[in-house]
Amino acid sequence: MADIPFDYNIDKQVRIPEDATIFVQQRRITDQTISEDTQRPIRTSTNNDWNPIMSNLFNLPFAFSINPQTLKNLLQHRKNIQPNSGDDKWSEKAIKGLIKRLTKASMIDDLQTALDTQSSQTRCVTIPRDAQKKLIEPNPSQTVRKAFHDITPVVAFCRIWRWPDLNTHLELRPNETCVNAFQHEKDQICVNPYHYERVVAPFIPPVYVPVSDRAVFDSTTSERMQIQPDSTVPMDFATSPADQQRTAVNSPASVQDNYEAMTPTQASINQQQQQQQQQVAATNFNGIQTAPIAYAETPFWCSILYYELNQRVGEIFHASLNSLVIDGFCDPNASDRFCLGSLTNVNRTTESEACRRMIGSGVRLYYIGGEVFAECLSDTPIFVQSPSCNQRFQWHPATVCKIPPRCNLKIFSNTEFAQMLSETIQYGYEAVYNLTRICAIRMSFVKGWGEEYRRRTIMSTPCWVEIHLNGPMQWLDNVLQQLPAPGTMSSK
Known part of the structure; x- marks a missing residue:
């Protein structure tokens, strides 16, 4: 994988909707009602x-x-x-x-x-x-x-x-x-x-891919495969974008209730139903027999790369714990912290140096129930570009979301990704390969980027990280190995 990650042609800056901001402010005003002795x-x-x-x-x-x-x-x-x-x-x-x-x-x-x-x-x-x-x-x-x-x-x-x-x-x-x-x-x-x-991670059903290496695609499917690099496969949502944006960012006192936690009994029942469905004759894909490919967790659920401007700095951090902090301090050996303060760069600019001093407590990442959350612990906001989050809210795929201090945002969901992957397989190899972008999340500290900033791309920001989600990426790899490459497909 290249050091410099993918980049979109157009980066957009989207601020938190006014109603969501008011919601957070009201929480903080309520906190101020506590007596000084308890504070x-x-x-x-x-x-x-x-x-x-x-x-x-x-x-x-x-x-x-x-x-x-x-x-x-x-x-x-x-x-x-x-x-x-x-x-x-x-x-x-x-x-x-x-x-x-x-x-x-x-x-x-x-x-x-x-x-x-x-x-x-x-x-x-x-x-x-x-x-x-x-x-x-x-x-x-x-x-x-x-x-x-x-x-x-x-x-x-x-x-x-x-x-x-x-x-x-x-x-x-x-x-x-x-x-x-x-x-x-x-x-x-x-x-x-x-x-x-x-919270228990819901069972993720397998996706079905053609087992034949001579899969047949009609001309319509062949045309659909010619998807532009920056595009994503559309999905349907039950609620309007405005309704979803109201809960896009939550205060620390609020609860992420946009997911359903499953009891072990419910999870086992669903798993049994999925196993029974898999025992039925394999489904057909344009007349081709298919086989299931299941999702599996990896030893390290994510890998984090740190950049200053367009230069990668330090080694890749591999996260094995479900909760970790990316901060500006100096512990080089903590398994639950990626401390950027300990990383050296002979080409560091004064702007990057000043930005690093302001990272402070940074951001906390959670991997809970098959979902990834980002919580801003710093005194300054963080800026996140999550294609999965943008897809959920029906935003432009290059949208950048600002997360204020002490607020959190769900930036990825395995369940949503499974649905996206299942729907994308019919579009062919290239469409599935484009989903690798969904598995990477970019995040900058202190300084934002986009249309409303002088920094048009994230590679113009002083300090930023890219988070690779290894489980979904491995799942994509397993699916791509079963799909015929573009050069081997015929259209009839």
Whole structure:
């Protein structure tokens, strides 16, 4: 693969719709209603293991005292906690803060019942929403999630009592019976860990390709194959672009509800149905027998290349963890961080140097349930060109989207890509090959590009990255190996 990625002839700059911007601003105004005491954690210890997690709870007036036996019972239900470790001290402090801030004394018993029975048919365990409004840092002893990862009490207690590897609320889906789940915007928020389920990636059906090396295409299909390099195969959407743009970018407090999380039971049922369908006689493609090619995950879900202007800098970063940060700092060995500050360039310009100083916490990428999200952690916006996102919103394929600080955007979906690939196979080899562009996402820091900027292309921006999605790219490769090359096809 060439060092310099593909480029479109026309780059367009699209700003966040006004209604979406107002939505984010309203969230922030609401955050400002929290008292200053809850906004500024008060450090009461000089120990290195102090952590501000749940600091809002600690700083507010306490509602209940702590019963030693109750605390002991709750501590026994923690997952994968080593005694006297940093996690042990962190989780104990968090649980103490929770007990003191429960809105009703009876909820202590409700919480114990939920942990003992591990049932979703238990009562809500609520704390004041104001106690979790301020984003807080995670346990610094957990290296995978250290630095720049903001978590909420819901994530913290789900991590303590159910999923130690949980990273973000985007991985959680509240059950239907919980009336105080975090997305309902009520004054009380439920932290019962068994009122939430983890998002499960939906089953992706295989695509069917001709098994014959002499596939026959009619003249109409042959003409359709002559697709321009910058074009994509059209898709139908149920909602209008205006409706979709309203939810294109979300504030940290909002929930990505534009995907359906599936329970393991539902996923297994769908998989069985797909297997039964595959056992039926192979479908026909213009009279040619076809065979299924399934999607498979790769050891590294994405590879990231860093550029300054039109020059690639440093080695390729291969991401194996489902959550990673691209930042401007200097750790060269972290598996969950691609630190651009440690990369050297003898040809670095003063503009690139100034831009690198402003990257700061950068951007966080999540791969959750077969979908990729980008969250801006920096104090300056990031600019993203995602053909998959543009296809979803029916924008021009070269559209550049601005993501403000502390907002997130879904930039890729395996399910959407599977539908796109399935529909594109009928157009032939070249049309399928053009989908490789869908599997690459370009992102610049601090400086944007497009029609409204003096930088017309991303290769004119000081600092930028290109993200290659390896799973979809490997799937495309498997399909292309089965399709006849353009020179071998005949038209009748």
